[in-house]
Amino acid sequence: MTPFTYTAAPARVVFGAGSLQHLGRELEALGAHRALVLSTPEQEASARRVAELLGPRAAGVYAQARMHVPVETARGAREEARRVGADCAVAIGGGSTTGLGKAIALEAAGGAVRFPIVAIPTTYAGSEMTPIWGLTEGGVKKTGRDPRVLPAAVIYDPELTLTLPLDLTVTSALNAIAHAAEGLYAHDGNPVMSLMAEEGIRAAAAALAPLLKDAHDLEARSDALYAAWLCGTVLGNVAMGLHHKLCHTLGGTFGLPHAEVHTVVLPHALAYNAAAAAEAMARVARAVVSAGRPAASAPRAVFDLARDHGAPTALRELGMPAGDLDRAADLAVQNQYPNPRPLERAAIRELLQRAYEGARPD
Ligand code: NAD
Numbered sequence: 001m002t003p004f005t006y007t008a009a010p011a012r013v014v015f016g017a018g019s020l021q022h023l024g025r026e027l028e029a030l031g032a033h034r035a036l037v038l039s040t041p042e043q044e045a046s047a048r049r050v051a052e053l054l055g056p057r058a059a060g061v062y063a064q065a066r067m068h069v070p071v072e073t074a075r076g077a078r079e080e081a082r083r084v085g086a087d088c089a090v091a092i093g094g095g096s097t098t099g100l101g102k103a104i105a106l107e108a109a110g111g112a113v114r115f116p117i118v119a120i121p122t123t124y125a126g127s128e129m130t131p132i133w134g135l136t137e138g139g140v141k142k143t144g145r146d147p148r149v150l151p152a153a154v155i156y157d158p159e160l161t162l163t164l165p166l167d168l169t170v171t172s173a174l175n176a177i178a179h180a181a182e183g184l185y186a187h188d189g190n191p192v193m194s195l196m197a198e199e200g201i202r203a204a205a206a207a208l209a210p211l212l213k214d215a216h217d218l219e220a221r222s223d224a225l226y227a228a229w230l231c232g233t234v235l236g237n238v239a240m241g242l243h244h245k246l247c248h249t250l251g252g253t254f255g256l257p258h259a260e261v262h263t264v265v266l267p268h269a270l271a272y273n274a275a276a277a278a279e280a281m282a283r284v285a286r287a288v289v290s291a292g293r294p295a296a297s298a299p300r301a302v303f304d305l306a307r308d309h310g311a312p313t314a315l316r317e318l319g320m321p322a323g324d325l326d327r328a329a330d331l332a333v334q335n336q337y338p339n340p341r342p343l344e345r346a347a348i349r350e351l352l353q354r355a356y357e358g359a360r361p362d
Helices: 019-030 041-057 071-083 097-112 166-184 193-215 219-236 242-252 258-276 279-290 296-306 322-332 346-357
Strands: 013-014 036-039 058-062 088-093 117-121 132-137 138-145 154-155
Touching: 013 019, 013 058, 013 219, 019 041, 019 088, 019 117, 019 154, 036 071, 036 097, 036 132, 041 058, 041 088, 071 132, 071 138, 071 154, 088 097, 088 138, 097 117, 097 132, 117 322, 138 242, 138 258, 166 193, 166 258, 166 279, 166 296, 193 219, 193 258, 193 279, 242 258, 242 346, 258 279, 258 296, 258 346, 279 296
Parallel strands: 013 154, 036 058, 036 088, 088 117, 117 154
Antiparallel strands: 132 138
16 A cells, blocks of 8 residues: 555534534534625525524625635625624635635634634535635636635535536536546545545436436435535545646636536546556546446546536537637646646647547547
């Protein structure tokens, strides 16, 4: 066995249909008294429902979260938190909303003030399980790790995901699978994260077919959210490789949508790394087979999972201009970082071409 170091992150998870009702108890346990409830404008009604549930513990609602946390939005949320005297945030939504909570906690941490976040995830992006923050200024996204932005408690209530549109359900589940797949070949991986990764891929893959038939299937929604937890934990604990760096570039620099980009790029990033990470590929394929699907190879299994559930499979479908592929390849090799196969510009340019066209991997 490869030697490893394992440090468990202090995360508290409350899981189950209807578990939103425990929010008050969770705030109580944190010693928090005035929560600023965060959401996107699209989910403001949910945020207001949460505020109502909290009664006097709600300091206000800030429904301005946006993808990639623009610094202006972060500034607005911090000012609002100060104005209403909030001592914690409740973030109900996907990665964008959790990210806004992290931006407030990061600044509070800079001033050595504790500002806990209770996250209530409604997508499968997994940000709630990571100490990773992101902020975008002038079109450039900066990310970093800080244990103080890790939510103090996470409430996973599958009932809140019943409204997640089907297209985002599929791409968000593939986003989760991407964390797990890269976690399986992480240079700093460990056996516990690998167990979680394999089980996360299985649960996500198994949830999609029933959800395609009935988006309100609560059991399948629970499986998908369980997968989000497992895969998010992997993302938070081990280093990601080429796939995540490419998606970061394509999302941040070219403005492509987050979950969709992950969905399109993953099969090609896995194909790039396949020969250098045989055991990880076998585990991805095994997880997909356990979910009752065929898996001739890991890259193909993931490609077929997206295609068969109606997700996009080509970057050109997402609006990526063909003329920017060269620049994307340049950016991808600008900084070296651990990846099973060394970063080779020509091969990455080819990977991007295949992703652009939506070619099915071998
Ligand atoms: P998102 O949070 O941007 O949500 C997409 C849209 O779906 C929003 O309009 C949102 O309001 C809506 N939505 C979410 N849940 C819904 C539901 N249940 N019903 C109806 N509508 C719903 O999308 P995302 O993919 O969850 O997050 C993407 C962002 O999160 C990116 O900026 C990404 O970089 C970041 N992210 C960060 C981390 C991290 O560890 N820091 C991890 C994953 C993603």
